[in-house]
Amino acid sequence: MARSGAPLSRSGLRGREAELEELQALIASVARTGSGGLTLIQGEPGIGKTTLLAEAVSRARAAGFSVGVGKADELHHMVPLSSLAACLLHGDQPLLSGDAFADLARNHDQRIWLVERLAEAIEARAGSMPVLIGLDDVQWADPLSRFALQQLPRRLRTSPVLWMLTGRREPAGPAEEVVAATTGDLPTVTVSLGPLSGAAIGQLAGDTLGATVDERVRDLLDGAGGNPFLAVEMLAGLRTARASDDLVPSGLVVGVRGRLRSLQPGTLRFLQMGAVLGRRFGFHDAAALCGQPSATLIAALEEAVCAELLDDDGDQLVFRHDLLRQAVYVDIPPSARKALHREAARRLVAAGHRPIDAVPHILRGALPGDEEAVALLQRAADDVLSVTPGLAADLMTRALELVPSARPLRFMVGEQTILCLTRAGRNREALSAGDRLLADRPPLETFSRLQAALGGTLWNMDLAGELRRRAETALAVGGTAPEICARLAALRALALSRDHDLVAAREAGETALHAATASGDREAHILALSGLGEIALNVGDNAVALERFAALSAIDSAFLPEEIVAHLHMDDFESGERLLLQAADKAGAMRQAMMLWAQGQHDLGLGRLDDADAEFVTMERLEHEVQVPVQQVNGRVIRSRIALLRGDREAAREHLIAAQEGLAVKPNPGNTAAVRFLEAVHAEADGDIGLAVDKIRQVQQEGFFMRWRLLRDWVDSAIRMSLRGAEHELAEDLAAQAGAHAERNPAVPTAAGIAAQALGLVKNDPAVLEHSVELLKASPRPLARAAAYADLGHALLAADRRDQAVTALAHARGTFTESGAHAAAARVQRALEGAGAGSRRAATVQRPVQGWGALTASEKKVARLVAQGHTNRSAADLLVVSPHTVNTHLTSVFRKLLINSRVQLANLVTSLPEG
Template identity: 35%
Template sequence: MVPLRGRSEELGKLLEALRAAGTGRASLAVVSGEPGIGKSALLAAAVEQAERQGFLVASAVAHQTDNISPLASLAPALRAGSEPLIDTEQFLELANLNTQPLWLAERLADLIGRRLAGVRALIVLDDAQWSDPLTAFVLRVAVDRLPTAQVLWLLATRPTSGGVTDQLVEAVNVPVHSIPLAPLSADAIQDLAADRLHRAVDPSLAVQLAGVQGIPFLAEQLIAGLYLSDNDLSAGLVEGVRRRTKELSETSRELVRTAAVFGSEFRLEDVAVLMAVPVARLAAPLEEAIQAGLLADGGSLLRFRHELLRSAALADVPPSAQRALHGAIANQLMSAGRGAAAAAPHVLAVAQPGDTAAVETLREAARDLLATMSTTAAEVIQQAFDLTREGDPLRAEVGMEVVSVLLAAYQYDRARAFAEDLRRGATADVRATLLLHLAPFRRLDADELTAPGAAAHLAERLAGHRALAGADAPASATDPIAHGLLQVAEAERAWGEGRFGDARALYAAARRAPVGLGSLPATLVEVGELYCRAETDELPAALARVRELMTAGDSWAAPQLAVLHARLEYASGNLQEAEDAAHAGLRWMDQLHDRTLAPAADQVLALVALLRGHLSQARKLAGSDPTISALLAIADGDTHAVDRLATTPYDFPERIAVLLQGNALRELEQVQPSAASRGALAVVAAGDDVEKLAAALELLRSADRPLLLAQAEERYGRAALEAGDRANGVPALEHALDSLAALGATAPAGRIQAILQAAGVRRRRWAAVPPRAQEGWESLTPMERRVALLVADGHTNRSAADELVVSASTVGTHLRAVFGKLGVNSRVQLTRLVLERFAPPPNA
């Protein structure tokens, strides 16, 4: 390999990142610089070093035409080599997910993670500024998902503010190595020239090399005769290419000029059609262009060796000829069945405002791209709109399509702003239609959802959305889509009142409504139904369905699905799965730039942390949630906080278990009957009556809620022990202990284990309940926490003793223990520590 000149510092940074990757510290390196500055050469040197060190190397180059094909930029890296990152069967599986970008990205990250297990790897993408949107999205997900993999992600890009690499750098949570490339020194340019010539540089050439201004690509082209040293860099390249092409045959020159209009890559058969020359007759002219250093043969596609060479060749094609060729290329691609998307760039190159044929081609291209490349489709349909004239009847029609496509690309803010501009001066029906495109995203207020004078069916649908936004609902609707919206609105009201059976039936009916303008996404309606099914004795079936939807449903609904998944896993006692689902939901919210449901995910995470005894973590996640705050207070020893659990809202995860803990008899009586609610109500109503508690347990055994059952078993076991019935009390407590320990609920398991040990129960092996921490807040007993909180609140030992109904000396004993465990030696220090710990979160 030719030596890399003048880049030892930059290569050193990449090699250091490679060494770190070998120890499991994944990172992202971004090499940036202007065209011709040597990015590809630096990447090639890094690849050579990585291969020598035994790294698995996967590399690809993005091209300008990639944005019409999903994953076009990254796919070659995934499939390259004898041991590819993704095998054929897996790649075909991924193709089925092209319409669901989030599921595809998640699946791909999972596959790459498995492939890289125990393997050191370098994954390279050159010219990343041209990455297709799906590749850009997949990179954001995959890099973030694999922080401990032995991998270095290496991208090269032109400096483009807000481009693909900038978005990637902002999104990932791994170390980022930014490596900008400056022009080479004069000595490095001389050394590079000597390497290419295999001899020393003579003085005349040295003078010419000074004119390339440190750009290695131009130095190489100067040596190859494709650049003439000039104060104007671009003019020097154009003149050099012009001089070299004069040595070619006329057919070869025509081939190069035609290809330059096609783009950086092209098919020989397409050029042959435009030149009206048989493909066979272009073999020799093509070889001339390749030997001249202008083109490279990639098999099915031909490419210019560098985009700068294409630009130089294109400068020799008069503008009028370029326009004619673009038009002919567009017609050729369409007639050859390549589709409107492939023709779109050439259509845009020649289209003028008012060109209805161009508008229709671009609309067709946007429709073709929408399913798999919604971001590109959004840009294409916007360009179609820009070609329509003011007053043209087609303008409103295309404008509404712009809004629809932007929403499909999940660009809500942009769609809303465009719709607001379009509504000015529009007819009532157009205004209503635009609102009905936006309304299913549930971000418009009720008073915004009006369009006086609109057609009856449109008005009814808007009324349905106003009901969903909280306004009074009309008594009925004749339009079937509007009727479905009213059913969802009524379902949400029933859910909010705890009437889960009624809500479930309404959601199910709404899902049978026809789909059309203004319809809610089917997945989101089903999410509501599944919540209610889980509350009406169908938890296992609901959980199975949401797991299925996590890969088969609408990936834009991923946050809602993830929160539902987390709640149902938690209700089923699957704490690790619940935690994983909640974290996945938060990650997807960040990727979709919508954190509306973050508090719901944090609720589940806080509840899991409480069950594991991780109070500090639960406190950080609790925010201002009153129920979790009450549960934390109970864990800290505040027995009065139990009363606050009765106010737990209807939509709180596993509300029935919380009401049971709070002995909220009246609230449990109002819960719609289910095995869980009937059993919990019976437990609370039984009090300390052992026989009634035993009967209540039988009700709960069919509820498929192991955490709730263990909570009731603990009550029964304690009551039985207090009644002297060890024969029933001990087995009940042991069963609850074993269940909780198996689920990872170490906090309640530890409490039950302490009860059994205090009762003199001896077992060969106790459950693996982690011991209490020896220092810090977690090391305090519940009574010590209460003393600490009271003292920080200004209580004396005497007043704290009165509050706790103990002696002042007992308070003093607990306070000394608190000082020792927290490492403080005064009430002032203790107060400061408590205030810092329990300060409300910002903006709470």
């Protein structure tokens, strides 16, 4: 019998002409404009999504697109990146070679890094031809593929990359998440497929049975409800009946079950075993599940293929449609299904499959008390933790459910569950799970292990006081292994880093470090060094902090951002830049968002406000994507300050509101101090000096002002506010703190210079301010120098030393202008004009909002490189920034230039006058 699908390859599109036209228009648009697009073809099973996708792919290929198409599978939806792998590795011109993908897989210890590498590979192909990436049944996509699909279309929106997805309306979630993530960033079209019209179904019947379709057949086809797959299955049965001159079988089931009744019992059993394994399955795996040698099932395989129930692609067997598999699967009694899934998991592992391949069967077949299943879930969770921590957390939660409360295994599984939930950012769940386990009165050593496991959870939740209490309780219990004692001691020190008594905290940290060294426990060593580094920074001992963080990054390179920032606190920007370059070469091991924090701090310190702002924007986006908000509050505080320096009061206010909202989520003392200071700055800008001074006092209620590392370079602003508010005592206290900080850091020019500046402001002494300017000449921080020159200029004017004042103010104005701090430069300019030096006015014109003139210097560099044909990666390498930052700059470029493709950018840049 001819395959029922074969003669319908074209007629399968009956009634879909309008939808196909819409897809054709999107294909043409991507090819013509050179910008990206996304479409979701949505509808119930069998409604024609796959057929429509196949036709659209065929047309795109004919139009010169490089095509990669894959299909997600319900029972294989957990293997990280398995869904997208099919899109990237298959086709006439795979987007990635098998070797390249294997290399990606070996390094996928970070989701953001992996997505960036995938983007680079796709972008490189899109540089020579438009690209279509299609994924069928996106509702079954694995978690990492779903994550990538939410990022990649936006990341590649300026390249000719068209994403075509198909998905069911139920289960809802994955498809809608992808569309929501891209809405507003690139053209997005949702094509909803409803039932075919009666006329279209009639055309299908005519295509299959001939020109004449009698009324009896039409009535029967009404039962298909406009579903083309069901109609085709019925027509295949009718065609068979006519070929044998049989009457239409009475009671023919609408759908596919009627197709199964004629099969040999052995074939039906073989299909049932395959249905348990999934839509795609191995012949040998199905034979093993049947309990028969493979050779004895060849006849059954042949019958299933001839009946057009299975396809054989040479590697695996595939049910021709999900509905076929489901029809076979639902006829297996539920209790038998459970047992078969459990047996399938056992046999897959025995055959050498990865644990994650067997997990879907475990989830369907394991019963409470199944320790073998628990062990398999633990192994699978460990395998996927680094790249899909949410999945790992789900697997361990299920594993914990399978272990009865009475068994000691429960505590070991519980410890791993806590760690996975914490890694996934699900801290409240982790704490709840831990407390339930602790309520079961575990043995003393287990009690301590669980408290140690909860350490990271409590730290992430900003519960430093609770962390300290629990660590001390566990340490007091005794009877704990040395390595767990060392971890608890280190966690206690880390908690104390947020305490007021930092001397005691440092002593605790040193004790913890000795314990970690003696025990040889790597985790304890990392925790102890981290705690000591935090304590040293909070105390203001920058050299000690650098020593601790350098030792920490030597143990684990993921902590290189902390070492870079520690170098910056020492004014050693040269070493910081060297390490940033080093990090770019080993980005796979880095925490991407924290590296951007370090890069942003580096550029902010050097007065590169535009670059710093772009890096903090990107950092916040990456933290949001992985749902681990660490520096978002501080980032917004800095961005608000940058906006005020530039003169963008509206943006500054938006950042203030975002910082306040972030503080509500993470109300730790450092965040509180930073936001209160920012509120003071805004109050001063609004002319409410009383409120500004009140906010400065609130900062000190959280801890002395110089306790907060983010604020140290801004103490001059706090002193000016205090003096304007006639709070001289407060100003003196702040100056004394700055002086003490400088004494602790004699090798840091910025600390010495700011201390002298603070004293000069309090004493209103031009000589001391002149000394601060001399000290700051050795500082690499231009904004600190400019502020000191401005203060000196104002003091000299007050002392009626006009010529010297004009020189100092002009120097401040020039430095502010060079950094893009136009509002600060304008304030200095007004002072110059008041001194009668208006003729020496420098341009402080604000940038326009749109057009080439609206671009920052960094954006213009990125725009010119991309216009020359550079990818984000190659442009990033030339500019010594991250590809993420280039993408942020490029997004801003497109918005300001009102364009949406690299082709348009190239045309625009070419038309610009030289120079």
